[in-house]
Amino acid sequence: MIRELTCIVCPRGCQLKAELDANGAVLSVTGNACPRGKQYAIDECTHPMRTITSTVRAANGEPVPVKTNRTIPKEKMFDCMAEINKAAVSLPARIGDVVIADILGTGADVVVTANKG
Secondary structure, three states: OEEEEEOOOOOOOOEEEEEEOOOOOEEEEEOOOOHHHHHHHHHHHHOOEEOOEEEEEEOOOOEEEEEEOOOEEHHHHHHHHHHHHHOEEOOOEOOOOEEEOOHHHOOOOEEEOOOEO
């Protein structure tokens, strides 16, 4: 099976083709201009990871932008969003403040991305 991907590691946006065996293991990657593109294709085909960006509410109702400080497994995105949607933050909030530590045991913290209040 061939899986076609667009690399998102850098602005070049290489068009990748990953050849997979019957078990989903990557046999080869073509189309990458650098080794990072090859690794991206392997990771995306075998264990995709994502950074979550969202907002949480402050006590006054103001939205405060947040994101995970590292990638999380793609299959945990919706569960992480459920936890983020339950969270609230106190003002003032500063860039880097941890809103949720180690969300769902992923090792990623949800942190504030803009100064508020």
